[in-house]
Amino acid sequence: MRELIRVDFVFSYWIFVWYLLYLFKFVKYNPKFALLIALIDNLLGLMLMIYYKNSLIIIFLFCFVNFFIKVVPLWYLRNEKYQIKQVFYTVILFGIYTLWLAIHNTNPYKQIKKSYNYIKNNEPIGPLSSYLNKIVK
8 A cells, every 4th residue: 555645744735724824814924926836836747647647537636636725725816916025934834844844754855756656656646636536436
C-alpha cells in the first residue's frame, strides 16, 4: 500500500487555511499571491499528468480538488489588490511550512518528488484526491 501524503505536508492546504482565515477576518492580508503561485504549480502538475497519460478520473479529481481550494478562492479575491506584504507573508508561511516539515524529518523537495512519482505512476497526488479516489472506485 502506498504511503499517503499527510494533509499537513501539503503546502496548498496551508494556503487554503490562510484563505479561510482571511475570509473570516482572522488575518488582515489576503493569500491572493500564494494562491496564484499554487495554481501555476498545479497547472504544471496537470501538464505532467497529461504527459504521463494519467487516467481521466485521476485528472478529474486533481482538477476538482484544486478548483475548490484555488480557483474559487482566487475568484473570491479577484477584486483585491496585490500588495508586497502578500509576497512577504507567503515567504513567511513557506518558511514556517519548511520548519514544520523539518521537525517531521522531511522537506519540500521530498514532497515534490513524492508528488511527481504519484503522477508518473497514475496515482492521486494529495490526501483529498486520494480519499475521493477511494470513494469513486
